[in-house]
Amino acid sequence: MITRRLLTAGLLAAPALARAAPPRIAVAGGGVAEMLCALGLEASLCGVDSTALHPARLRALPQLGYQRALSAEGILSLRPDMLVHAHEAGPPPVLAQLRAAGLPLLPVPRIADAWQLIAAITALGEALGVDPAPVTRALAADFAALTAMLPGGPPPRALFLLSAGNGAPQASGRGTAAAAMFGLARIRNVVEGYEGYRPLSPEAALTLGADWLVAPRHSVEARGGEATFLAQPQLALLPAARAGRLYTQDSLYLLGFGPRSAHAARDMAGALRGVTLPPLPERPWL
Template sequence: MPALSLRRPLRRRALLGGLAALPALGGVLGGTLHAAAPERIVALGGAVTETVHALGRSGELVGIDRTSLFPPDLVRGLPQVGYVRTLAAEGVLSLNPTLILASADAGPPATLEQLERSGVRLVRLPEAVDAEGAARLIRAVGAALDRGVEGEALATALERDLAILSAAQAGHPPGPRVLFVLGIGSGPPMVGGRHTGAEGIIRLAGGRNAIDGFEGYKPLSPEAALVAAPDLILTTEQSLTQLGGPAGLLARPELAGTPAGRAGRVAAFDALYLLGFGPRTGQAARDLAKALTERNG
């Protein structure tokens, strides 16, 4: 009997100890569930949206900007908050986001400052106009989404693809001179100078930017076009439509007398695919490299 009387209190104490531990366990579980709760993500920038999708978090997107066009099945059903460079804080905040991923193009600055003051977590992402920038962007989005491992794998795959393309170009003569034309408005077409996504993708494809006298995008004069002497005119599919197709583009007085204009050498790609500098940049560079070879042969 004494032995039985000793065992019962021990069991009772063990049971009470287990029950006492439940609140602490519940706190741990509650914390875990809270950390894993879905975000409400607004992506500002086409490459940002693509990267969120590539990292498996597109189901948490609640809003995008107008430059976010890929993948089409995803973006078609999402609310848009405006053009990436001319955003209003009220439109973004109306979607009740918990995380805002802003590309380097996002703005204006006053809007971003207002979003930061709202208390919503806003991550400003690095500029991406070349291979290094594209890899940094992917890694930064991965870190912001707590998908660092996946982001590293995606960025490494991009770097590997571009390294293979670069190795294939090694030892070849300098590539063709390429003039990137962006049709905006009714005036002279805009062209891409130094430190632009246009120059970045041209270099990755093995070409040379025909414009090296200025940075950014500026209107093209007939005199500047003749000095640039492009072997190929590169544009976007959207700009080509705006400018009246290849014939309309080549009929422009700024372009008609250039080597590319006289030979009718034009290449056009989807704008986001060509200039987005996101997960598809390796394929875009390979496609452009092929186009440079074919149209310069």
Template sequence: MIGRRVLLAGGAAVLAAPARAETPHRIVAVGGAVTECVFALGVGDRVVAVDSTSRFPAAVRGLPQIGYMRALAPEGLISLNADMMLLSADAGPAQALAVLRAAGAPIRSIPEVPTGDGIAAKIRAVADALEVDGRPVADTVLADWQSLDAPIAALRPVRTIFVLSASRGAPLVSGAGTLAAAMLAAGGAQNVVSGYNGYRPLSAEAAAQIAPEAVVIMDHVLQEIGGIDALLAVPALAVTPVVRTRRVLAIDGSYVLSFGPRAAHARRDLAMLLHPGAPLPALPARAWT
């Protein structure tokens, strides 16, 4: 076994983690926003592996992949000999995290709060774990985010639904308590799906009642469905005003929904898709965008 050993304790196999160095130099980043934070803080060269949701910046594409953040395998993680594992609070499953903690793995859970203050807190949490100064990046991202608050609040909210998938008939749409719902609100949209948290199929009857003006969907999902015509042919969407307006807004999910260092710019881009020509302030290009 490379870089790890198996200890028997109480009849169960427990993975032994490597000793923690004073300053982390071998970092595993789990969660797209977490990975972006590491690179924005200038220590991306220390990252030795990332999960499949980590797609930015381009440098991550050549790094070893550990799989999906909600389906982590503890043995594979331990074998990387990391001296810091930065895990999104959404990472899992719980059993895998329990094994890692029992092994003494150097885990730091990073909070996921989809607000301007939450993004700044996320950046600071990553910086604290890596023993670097996160205030310049966190403060700049928060200032950019807040500069959009009043201009977007002055816009008429667009009645919108977020479609996660539609390949099996009824589209799966976002209710409350999701990153999609949070970004829709931040971008000047009214999520007209209400009454539940998470994602559920949308019936034609419910779609006709809520009458969305626009559909937001991830670009790769729209492509898999077969494009706008195929999407609007789905019975639940065929009864909505979107059939006439064709306001289907394709987004890069890893950009718009990550709530990381690029979040303020993503918020503005989404708001401009929803409100073409809106007088929103331009945001300066940042080193991490």
């Protein structure tokens, strides 16, 4: 279904663009940029948004700003042949302005599991004239190995948090990248009553029974470090906070849903279970 959605998104010109040597591709979305690099298209990237942080050398490319706050003028000034973007990129009026200017757009839908990731990379490769099979075969093997290595028994219970400014931390419910990563790592998301993110209250936090707290590293650093993060009134009384059970990781590695996702899920699964899991193979995109 994802392949069909990608290839019917008004982008029938994409294979023709792929025959031009080389195409100039602007990218909005860190995970999408990782997919393109894994497909061997890094040399074609002419600009990336601020979430494209891996591989680190992408930071030297012209910047498009934040993927949710793109500028049509800034993108068009790079003279790209197309914009490949994550589902959340925008705002919509800017994407409409780019279409009106004649720039082909290739959207990558929301990815919520391993097979949707593989389907998205397959569709990107086909649309851009690159054989995706070496990447997708490797990813299929990685996810199969991940599934086989995860222990049975009751899964760890975890609460995923985002924190910005001095407000209450936002807790992840269903339908988020965080919830999807918990699914890959066979970790139970303790927030099941809503979709998306909502502010967490101290009272609600105490009812959730989380064994672990999980947060992107930038959210923890923005609060002044792990001790300050765990001392927030919404978290301070939780057994997990008092025991220092906080797992942090680079946000793109943890939530980007790119080709490193199996490795990220393996790392989180081992940490939250307190076990050393077998390593996954080294890949060129790591």
